[in-house]
Amino acid sequence: MIKVVNIYKSFKDRLILNNINFEVNKGETLVIIGGSGSGKSTLLKLLIGLLRPEQGQIFIDGKEISKLKEEELDKVRLNMGMVFQYSALFDSMSVGDNVGFGLQEHSKLSAKEIKEIVEEKLNLVGLSGFANYMPNELSGGMKKRVSLARAIAFEPKILLYDEPSSGLDPVTSAKIDELIVQMQKLLGVTSIVVTHDMKSAFYIADRIAMLYQGEMIAIGTPDEIRNSTDSRVLEFINVSQIRKR
Template structure:
């Protein structure tokens, strides 16, 4: 489904990612973890084609996208869904219009079909009769659900989640995590969940990959990952980050 081959990324003289090799299998859920500044968000942006690598290959199915222009990437992104950290809903649009936005931009569906898809996708994420509401009338958890409904409107083969639990209370976090699992099972999608929350990573993922100071230091099934002895991983499991200073205790 997704394959990164010796991917490097620099911004000017700053090397952000080094020699990343990673395969994400069709239908699996991969949690991509790391502390602030580790490079995990840059890795996400590379996979969805928002930026290009300095060197290396990025394969999405049969497309090697590392040098694709925006028009070429648009054709690939139709197969992707993206759930943004802060939902990224258009404040001036209703919920229904937010979910329908991509369908109106990239298809020739008539309004009846679009409304039907919007209603169906909102139903899948547990929201009904909200099409006419405005984003400022929604709770944080509801906004995340609307963002997910928009992401699955095209019935993508891959869904990317950028910090899906950011800013949510524990109860809502658990519901969103359960929804990630539900979407994977119902839609048989490949899911990439970028998070710094180990509880979320362990709960939703089949495998966990960890980026540390620009390098992929581990990628393993959850149980195996949790048994690893690498102190950088152990610190993360304790809810700590190792940056310039070593974790104490």
């Protein structure tokens, strides 16, 4: 479903991604871990076409997107949904209007049909009855769920998550993890999740990849990552357990 071949991306003189290669199979959840500045969010933006690589190719469902015109790219994006780190909801719009925004802009569905889809997706993420609320009336976890409902409104083949549990308490983070797994099971979506949270990563991932200083230094199943012999991988996944005051 996703194939990345020899991708390079830099900003000014700084190389952000250095010869990145990987594939994600249909229905698989790949979690990408790595420290701040390792290139994780940049990689997501490349996959959805918000950034373009200097070199390399990106295939989405068999179509190479790195050199597509914006109009062609928009058609590819209709099969992709993204849950942003800070939810990225429109503060001046109700929850229902946020979820239905893409459908209003990019479909010929009637207002009644859009309302039905919005209600269905909000129910799927556990927010039935919240369509008329405003974003400022919601908790952080609820905003994330609204963002997810918006991302799945078009029933995409691919979901991208940028730090979905960032800023949330452990209980709410666990609920978001459950929703990610639920989306995979119910909708059969292919997912890429960027996270710092190793508990979350091990719970939701079919495979885990680690970026380190712009290079992908490891990719494998959760067990393979746990048993890695690479000191950089081990330090990252164990640091929360070994830190002492």
